[in-house]
Amino acid sequence: MHTVFCDVAVIGAGPAGLAAAIAAKQEGAANVLLIERDTAPGGILQQCIHPGFGLQLFREELTGPEYAGRFVKEAREAGVELLSDTMVLSIGEDHILTCANPEKGLVEIHPGAIVLAMGCRERTRANIRIPGERPAGVYTAGTAQRLINRQNAMVGRRVVILGSGDIGMIMARRMTLEGAKVEAVVELLPYLAGLTRNRVQCLDDFDIPLLLSHTVTAIEGKRRVEAVRIAQVDQQRRPIPETERTIPCDTLLLSVGLIPENELTRAAGIEMDSITNGPSVDQRMETSRPGIFACGNVVHVNDLVDNVTAESRTAGACAARYALGTLPRGQALGVAHGSGVRYVCPQRLDAAAGGKAALYFRVAAPGGKTVLTARCGETILARRTVPRVSPGEMCRLDIDTAHLTAPVTVEAQEVEA
Amino acid sequence: MYQADVVIVGAGVVGCAIARELSRYDLQVLVVDKRDDVGGDASKSNSSIAITGFDCPPGSLEARLCHETRARFDHVTKELDVPFRVCGALMPAITPEQMERLPAIYDEAMANGVTDVVYLTPEEILAKEPEINPAVLGGLYIPREAVIDPFLYVVALAENAAANGVKFLLRCEVTGMTVENGAITAVETTQGTIRTKYVINAAGLYGDEIARMAGEEIDYTVKPRKGQFFILDRSTPCKTEAVIYPIPTPTSRGKLLLQTVHGNMLLGPTAEDGEDKTDHSTTAEELAGIERDCRQLVPNIRVSDTITQYSGLRPNRTPAGFHIAFGEKTAGYFEVGGVRSTGVSCSLGIARYVADQFRAAGVELREKEDFSPIRRGIPRFAGADNEKREQLLAEDPLYGRIICRCETVTEAEIVQAIHRDPPATTVDAVKRRLRAGMGRCQGGFCGPKVMEILSRELGIPMEQVEKNLPGSYLTTGPVRGGKEDA
Known part of the structure; x- marks a missing residue:
């Protein structure tokens, strides 16, 4: 060896x-x-x-x-x-x-x-359990991107995209530029999953419809995708049967996380x-x-x-x-995600490291004007007010880790919808 | 124009087992299948169990052939180099009504000669399988129930048959038969005429259509009975070692849980009677039903760890029951019908039974001297120790290039699968043999690479690489610089 x-x-x-x-x-x-x-x-x-x-x-x-x-x-x-x-x-x-x-x-x-x-x-089709047939023509957006941009192989001509993640939106534009027709970008959540700038540059500029609170309810086609069925979802994210409709297409791209x-x-x-x-x-x-x-x-x-x-x-x-x-190695202090925050990275701090530390985090739900706070007990380590927040866009607070002795909590509080 | 002594229609597990059995004898055997690969339909989308037959109808041909097959599996899976694990099965009773059903099931097992089935107390059941519903009142243990890799089993039967002289014609659909003076003389296919003396109908779901072509009177129907399944990630925290069977109700055998030979939990199947022989769709309602029913048996099962869902179609013959015999009208026509759910479990028994019927009908079966029952699989990189890996790498450097990262499948293995007989010529055929794309990313990473390797090894452009059946094209042509730009 x-x-x-x-x-x-x-x-x-x-x-x-x-x-x-x-x-x-x-x-x-x-x-x-x-x-x-x-x-x-x-x-x-x-x-x-x-x-x-x-x-x-x-x-x-x-x-x-x-x-x-x-x-x-x-x-x-x-x-x-x-x-x-x-x-x-x-x-x-x-x-x-x-x-x-x-x-x-x-x-x-x-x-x-x-x-x-x-x-x-x-994440794949199976992870989110899209029912229906299992024909060729169902790709994750990144796989389609690889085939098109690195292997010079076009994946399809008439496309529906499930998920408004960034790669999905980028691929909506890319497929359009290569002559495919993108029928719609379908998003389960009532808000965009990816960056707003991608919605503007990749969907709006190309007149590609974005259907929020919608999902794919079935894939049709025995050998190659022939159509997908989509429906609006209720507040529990369950498809509403009477809103179901069929979109003929040969390709379904997934940008679902x-x-x-x-x-x-x-x-x-x-x-x-x-x-x-x-x-x-x-x-x-x-x-x-x-x-x-x-x-x-x-x-x-x-x-x-x-x-x-x-x-x-x-x-x-x-x-x-x-x-x-x-x-150096010192005491490990936890970093907790407090109210309004889904997770924080890093998950802990080493007290011996000293200096500045960047706390990256995502909010739990979209909101308007929001105060972002990192605190150690009652001591505010960092605080910032932002005009709006979205789980699709990472937040950041910088704190000074010198003299820290207790765990840190990060919170996001909406002050104006 | 092809020439054969025996044409087997259908390269599912039954057809391939018969092909291997007949390859012992001095016969020209040709297997035709309309699909891109061996492995049929029901044979590739089932629960992967090799049953003992404890709950088959006592006294039936099915029970007898199941018994014979199970007795030979330990040996034959070694001959064929196929993953096989005797894991045993538990049938826990959760309700008093279910408890009442146990004696009948026990008696049936005894009647079927599966005499090692025993009653277990709740404590014994939970000691064997701690994840079983703690409300369990008692149950049965079937020690020799086993799981097999159903894909590799069919491939191995086919490869061994091919090595012993059987020819496989894939993407070859039977369109008709020539019957002269009451006897079959030829099979018409999309790849031309095959002159033959005998036709064995192992077409499963399409058995009725083949029988009709042979001029047989059809006094039965074959309809699809769909079974949907979940497969969970190997890393899911709640797993069982044994197969966990529900207590069957009068109308349904119910949904089971098991750990496949590759360590994934499998949940299912449903039993949905339909008409469309090509409908492989899954449905949200039925999948939810699997989840609900399996939770009754194993409450902590984490279905959110699913990496795929699929459905298979059992060929449901009415009236039910095995029908394995020469035709009543057309000489040379032989039918293997009624094999609904136990194709894998009865395969070896069926194959030998067919040979016996041929012999009994006066067909001369002369044993070949050079028949070899041994088939070796593609040497696998995953699971090998470092010494073995070094050896593989020395033989073929492409063992050093991992194509499927989830299942650790190398380029060397994929190239071998493409050039074996019968060959893997589609993305799904590669997947079934090697598990490339069967892991948690479901081919997200390796799919495009497998397509490229298929394109290179088969000498076809990317847009001709297919997922499985003809017409399941994966890409539509070059983005730039292709014919359209020229």
Whole structure:
């Protein structure tokens, strides 16, 4: 077996892994190994050929491949070693990774620290139990995006999209630009699941109807999709039979949520957050297993890659410090999601880390003018008022973690509908 | 024009088991099926149990063939390299009315020669399966009930038959038969004429249509009885080791729970009588019914962990019961009918019974000297230890490229499946053999890659790669730079 030693091993060369690997190198780790199962780095950004990336980070609008390209170049220049076409099979004792690679065979990697950056996968038709036939032509939006943008294979001509997630809306525009007819974007919830800017740029600008409080009640077609049935739903999200109608189409795309891809994480016995479906981490992005860090969509599903890059830099730098033996460790303090908040990441804080910590969180329901608060007992650590909130858009509060002695709670209170 | 001694119509579990059995003899056997792959319809969408036959109608041919098959399964699944697990089954009674039904079921088991069935106390049941409804009053334990990989079983029967000289014609639909002087002389298909002496009708749901083509009088009907199922993620917290059977009611055998050979929980089936032989739809109401009924048996079962739902169609013959015999009018025509729910469980017995009938009818069955009952599956990367993995990688570097991450399926395995006989030529055929796309992401990641590998290995453009049946195209052509732009 091929054996490799390194200071930091990063699993996944998408935006999270790239940023973490570069940061680890900059923090002083001599050998940083970036492991990627695809034949090229960049992750899902390789298929995101639309613009809109990097607005926060670079103050310019880049496509996914352009955004990734900057980091790929930086990683190469920084001396990050890329091991592509390689799948990590397991995380063993002492952080030992067992991997498979077509040229090298089995590879055993002995790193000082690990960064998990495996990203996420899409929820499927089966997860949301869409009844009906099981013909060809039902795709998750990301799978269709890959086929069209990376494999030059058009998935269909007449399309219905279930779910108003960002990828679904992006694909509504993409399919339209390639000559397909997008009949409707159907959303179960009474509000948009993705970013408002995507609704404007991808649906409104192309006259694609958005049907809120609707769902797909059946798929028709024995071999290829021939139609979908849709219906309005009541307040309990149950279809109202008398509103059911049939839309002829050959393709159904699903944009119904993302699930962090944590098979390796679970197998490694790392503590998970049941809401995010990712590992619980502290502000340094360290998981419950010392020396194993995590960042990006494997931790919680982000809406902007810029946020992923920021938290991944933290993960990479702290992993390097762990490997070098310079990461302090103090008391762990919990971060709770209080009223109006669905989850907060990080889930805990290490009191010894000191300095600023960014708390990313999602509200439980859409609202108007809302006060966002992070408190430690009666002490307000951070407070901000925003004009409106939506579960589809991540919120953030920055707090100073110095002198913290008790758990922190994050709350969102609507003050004006 | 093809030439055969025996044409088997239908490559489901029954047809493939007969093909393998007849491949022992010096006969030209040809199997035709209109689908893209072996594995039929009911044979690929069932509950994956190899039953002992404890609750078959006592004295029936079904009970006898089931008994024979189960006795041979431990050995034959080893010969064929097919996952098989003897997990036992529990039949818990939750209500006093259900308790009252147990003696009759017990007596039936004894009458069927399944003499190892025993009564268990609630304590014994809960000790075996702690997830069973704590209100349980008692029940039966059937120790030799087993689960099998039904897809691989059919594939293995077919591969072993093919290795012993049987030819498979897939995507080949029978359109008619030539009967001369009261005897079959040829089968007409979408791939041309097959001259033959014998036709074995193993067409399941379409058995009546094939019988009609052979000129037989039809005094029965075959209609689809739909069964819907749930499959749960392997990681679901509430699982059982044994098959959990409900106490059957006079009208229904009810819905069961079991852990498949691959570690997923399976829930179902429903029993819905219909008319449309192509209706494989699932429905919200019936799926909800499975969830409700299974909770009665195992209250903590977490159906929200479902990774797929599907339905299968049992060929429901009226009048019911096995009918396995030569035709009454047309010489050379043989019918295997009435196999509704126990195709897998009776397969080996049926196959041998068919051979016996042929022999009894004076057909000469000369054993081949070079018949081999051994079939080896594609060497699997998942589950192998590191030493074995090193060895696989040394033989084929493509074992190092994982295509399906949920089920750890490598490119090497997919390439092998595509080039075996009979071959996997569609995305679903690859999935059934290797489980690529059968995991929690349901092919979201590996689907496009499997399509690309099929396109490359079969030498066809992407838009000709199909999900399963002809017409189930997955993509419509190049986005740019294709014929449309030229």
